[in-house]
Amino acid sequence: MIKLKTLHLLNKPPEHSRQALCLSAVGPEDGLLLIENGVLAVTQPPQIAAERWFALGPDLEARGLTGLISEDQVLSFEGMVELTASAENVISW
Amino acid sequence: MSTLIVIDQPPYGSWEGREALDMAFSLAAFDQPVSLLFCGAGVNWLRQGQDAARVQQKSVERNLAAAPIFGVEALLADGQACLRYGLAATDLIEQASITDFGPELTGRFDHVAFAG
Amino acid sequence: MTDRSREPTKTPAPAGVFTLVITGAPYSSQAPQTALHFAKAVLAANHQIDRVFLYGDGVHLASNLTAPPSDELNLSDTWARFLSDQDIPGVACIASALRRGLVNEAEMKRYDLPAANLREPFEIAGLGEWVSSTASESRVVYFHKGN
Numbered sequence: 001m002i003k004l005k006t007l008h009l010l011n012k013p014p015e016h017s018r019q020a021l022c023l024s025a026v027g028p029e030d031g032l033l034l035i036e037n038g039v040l041a042v043t044q045p046p047q048i049a050a051e052r053w054f055a056l057g058p059d060l061e062a063r064g065l066t067g068l069i070s071e072d073q074v075l076s077f078e079g080m081v082e083l084t085a086s087a088e089n090v091i092s093w
Numbered sequence: 094m095s096t097l098i099v100i101d102q103p104p105y106g107s108w109e110g111r112e113a114l115d116m117a118f119s120l121a122a123f124d125q126p127v128s129l130l131f132c133g134a135g136v137n138w139l140r141q142g143q144d145a146a147r148v149q150q151k152s153v154e155r156n157l158a159a160a161p162i163f164g165v166e167a168l169l170a171d172g173q174a175c176l177r178y179g180l181a182a183t184d185l186i187e188q189a190s191i192t193d194f195g196p197e198l199t200g201r202f203d204h205v206a207f208a209g
Numbered sequence: 210m211t212d213r214s215r216e217p218t219k220t221p222a223p224a225g226v227f228t229l230v231i232t233g234a235p236y237s238s239q240a241p242q243t244a245l246h247f248a249k250a251v252l253a254a255n256h257q258i259d260r261v262f263l264y265g266d267g268v269h270l271a272s273n274l275t276a277p278p279s280d281e282l283n284l285s286d287t288w289a290r291f292l293s294d295q296d297i298p299g300v301a302c303i304a305s306a307l308r309r310g311l312v313n314e315a316e317m318k319r320y321d322l323p324a325a326n327l328r329e330p331f332e333i334a335g336l337g338e339w340v341s342s343t344a345s346e347s348r349v350v351y352f353h354k355g356n
Contacts, residue, residue: 011355027196037355077250092351119336209232209265
């Protein structure tokens with residue numbers, strides 16, 4: 001699993017002002033995990049390298065959004081814990 | 094562990110900012126390094142001349158002005174947001190300074206947190 | 210002398226400590242649900258949770274007066290059982306709780322209120338508990354409302 005400087009947890013949908021704020025704070029060694037309503041961003045993917053952003057599987061499934069991103073980018077809660085534990089910092093937006 | 098508490102909601106419309114201030118003041122009271130960052134609509138916390146008497150809330154200006162005395166290391170305002178809300182440096186309370194929001198700023202702290 | 214050369218050696222998983230802070234209320238947000246799934250996954254990965262701190266609107270999770278429909282998850286009850294079963298302290302911030310009407314027996318008496326409604330095993334305490342997690346090596350993860 002990729003080791004991140006900062007993991008950004010984003011649960012806001014694309015039109016929420018804090019979504020743009022979050023994206024402007026993602027640095028080149030960071031990663032982004034979309035959760036809850038934040039997974040709606042898979043329909044308007046962020047300008048971040050594919051290996052550095054992820055979406056939580058159960059939230060994608062709930063919203064009928066599976067199949068829009070590569071399986072490598074879909075995480076379970078286990079994967080969320082792994083990313084959170086291994087990152088240097090975690091910011092919840 | 095140094096902390097940056099971020100406020101992006103404007104004052105008086107909800108209590109999130111007040112609860113963020115409580116977080117910052119608590120850290121300072123326990124001698125933990127903490128700074129406050131106001132961005133988005135949150136920069137309006139720093140506007141001079143607030144009088145909240147007629148909405149029956151406590152005005153936050155005095156609390157914020159006292160923040161450095163209580164140990165909060167900096168009151169930072171995002172420059173872009175200040176522009177959007179028509180705030181020149183002289184419109185802000187004097188304890189605040191304008192900064193650029195981005196990974197260089199957030200990367201300086203061990204913790205970055207919102208109150209909600 | 211015991212021959213320990215044939216005993217299986219245990220390679221401990223990297224044991225981290227997590228503190229969860231929930232600021233989103235049940236039903237107004239998905240925060241308590243996401244936090245619960247996350248909490249279970251934290252324990253399943255052999256990490257620890259030193260406390261769960263409820264702040265702002267998150268204090269509503271500690272109410273014992275909830276009666277959701279039987280075909281919906283009873284979040285307050287589920288969280289309370291999880292904290293009891295796993296022996297993890299659940300703390301509601303006193304300032305947030307009192308403002309929003311979440312009180313235990315002590316606060317009910319102190320403020321001469323008609324009832325107490327804090328669900329066991331949640332306790333009421335100040336922000337000092339959160340400060341101590343922030344100052345420690347614990348990984349503090351926040352669960353906010355999504356709107």
